[in-house]
Amino acid sequence: MDNKSLVSIDDYTKEEILEVLARAAEFEKNPNCSLLEGKVVASLFFEPSTRTRLSFETAISRMGGRIVGFTDSSSSSVTKGETLKDTTKMVSNYCDLIVMRHPIEGSARYASEVSDVPVINAGDGANQHPSQTMLDLYSIMKTQGTLENLNIFMVGDLKYGRTVHSLLMALSHFNPTFHFIAPPELEIPRGYKIFMEKNNIKYFEHTEFNDIINDADILYMTRVQKERFADPLEYEKVKNVYILKNDMLSNTKDNMRILHPLPRVNEIAVDVDTNPKAYYFEQALNGVYARQAIIAKALNL
Amino acid sequence: MNTKKELQVSAIENGTVIDHIPAEYLFQVITILGLDKSKNSVTFGNNLESKLLGKKAIIKISDKFFEDEEINKISLIAPHAKLNIIRDYKVAEKKIVESPEKVIGIAKCMNPKCITNVEAVTTRFKVINNSPITLKCHYCEKITDHKNIEIV
Ligand SMILES: [Zn+2]
Numbered sequence: 001m002d003n004k005s006l007v008s009i010d011d012y013t014k015e016e017i018l019e020v021l022a023r024a025a026e027f028e029k030n031p032n033c034s035l036l037e038g039k040v041v042a043s044l045f046f047e048p049s050t051r052t053r054l055s056f057e058t059a060i061s062r063m064g065g066r067i068v069g070f071t072d073s074s075s076s077s078v079t080k081g082e083t084l085k086d087t088t089k090m091v092s093n094y095c096d097l098i099v100m101r102h103p104i105e106g107s108a109r110y111a112s113e114v115s116d117v118p119v120i121n122a123g124d125g126a127n128q129h130p131s132q133t134m135l136d137l138y139s140i141m142k143t144q145g146t147l148e149n150l151n152i153f154m155v156g157d158l159k160y161g162r163t164v165h166s167l168l169m170a171l172s173h174f175n176p177t178f179h180f181i182a183p184p185e186l187e188i189p190r191g192y193k194i195f196m197e198k199n200n201i202k203y204f205e206h207t208e209f210n211d212i213i214n215d216a217d218i219l220y221m222t223r224v225q226k227e228r229f230a231d232p233l234e235y236e237k238v239k240n241v242y243i244l245k246n247d248m249l250s251n252t253k254d255n256m257r258i259l260h261p262l263p264r265v266n267e268i269a270v271d272v273d274t275n276p277k278a279y280y281f282e283q284a285l286n287g288v289y290a291r292q293a294i295i296a297k298a299l300n301l
Numbered sequence: 302m303n304t305k306k307e308l309q310v311s312a313i314e315n316g317t318v319i320d321h322i323p324a325e326y327l328f329q330v331i332t333i334l335g336l337d338k339s340k341n342s343v344t345f346g347n348n349l350e351s352k353l354l355g356k357k358a359i360i361k362i363s364d365k366f367f368e369d370e371e372i373n374k375i376s377l378i379a380p381h382a383k384l385n386i387i388r389d390y391k392v393a394e395k396k397i398v399e400s401p402e403k404v405i406g407i408a409k410c411m412n413p414k415c416i417t418n419v420e421a422v423t424t425r426f427k428v429i430n431n432s433p434i435t436l437k438c439h440y441c442e443k444i445t446d447h448k449n450i451e452i453v
Contacts, residue, residue, distance in 0.1 A: 083421075084416070104416050104419050105412060105416065105440070106415050106416035106440025106442070107440075125414050126414070127441055128442070191444065
């Protein structure tokens with residue numbers, strides 16, 4: 001077991017979150033370095049995720065590291081029935097760090113326990129995706145200058161969206177006020193409400209997506225996916241309710257920024273893209289710096 | 302201790318009486334403890350009146366003294382169970398079954414997409430609530446609630 005692994009956002013304390021974000025800012029100033037020179041990083045993508053993989057591999061390359069691995073399990077021994085345990089043990093003999101994406105929930109935690117080198121979770125099914133959370137936090141920090149006392153509005157699929165849940169947990173260190181805007185079918189799960197109540201975190205729930213967003217510092221948009229609805233008619237009813245259009249932004253705060261984990265479908269109208277409050281493309285670029293900082297911390301560099 | 306209770310628990314010479322088992326879990330407790338395969342003499346009563354549980358069950362096992370690990374297993378479905386250790390027809394010791402903080406290798410995670418249900422991984426849970434007992438998987442981080450607890 002290696003405590004340098006990053007499997008769940010809860011593995012970081014508040015201090016560690018701030019430390020990694022400060023490091024990310026340094027990497028943004030000087031992205032190219034030789035911290036990973038002579039090191040081999042295994043990039044194990046048991047399911048394809050081009051966006052996340054390219055972001056990690058760019059981070060590794062900019063730090064001078066070498067990459068081994070596979071981009072989906074059909075090209076690996078996994079298809080021959082090798083267990084995750086055996087694959088992880090074998091790979092951990094070859095490399096200094098493992099970056100892993102796997103469709104099975106809990107796989108990253110398990111891999112971190114059987115591996116001799118740290119494991120960074122690049123997504124384990126519907127469970128955790130901590131590097132996404134760190135890039136979201138970095139984007140919030142960069143645009144707001146702080147993580148403390150912010151009005152965070154989350155919109156769309158708040159039930160299944162793992163990015164929403166992890167961001168909620170991470171921000172809970174920083175005295176936020178949450179506003180959740182979602183159809184009743186996709187409201188924030190009860191477990192998270194209990195968590196917020198226990199920790200005295202203010203939150204409000206809304207089903208209407210209207211000028212309440214004028215109070216927002218951060219507007220975190222997510223996709224409402226058709227396959228989440230048991231009844232297709234229910235989806236038809238709500239699919240156009242949670243779409244952000246440019247004219248909804250006219251009375252929002254100047255410091256407000258719109259985030260989205262990407263890819264989007266239609267939940268942000270294209271006319272928003274040129275609004276200075278749209279931040280989702282820069283947000284994606286921040287992922288490289290956040291991941292460089294996560295890697296440096298995992299290897300104690 | 303009143304006379305009636307004395308009679309209930311004193312009917313064996315040496316062994317263990319497990320009291321305050323929720324009536325609906327009697328047969329699960331028997332299975333978990335392997336009493337269905339036991340050579341010891343086992344007697345039980347079910348649907349007895351209980352102020353605490355409504356209906357309860359009692360199991361008496363002669364010449365059997367449980368290890369803590371076995372008691373730990375019972376606590377998952379019978380968190381209020383009490384053990385009376387009987388020696389020479391007398392209650393020599395009482396034990397309260399308390400929920401452990403962690404549950405290792407006993408229960409199954411109810412999430413079919415969890416690694417512990419895909420590969421041979423020993424399950425590990427944190428007990429996040431005692432009554433009703435609620436488990437949080439160390440791996441997939443999903444909740445397995447009281448009603449869905451299955452014993453490995
Ligand atoms: Zn699990």
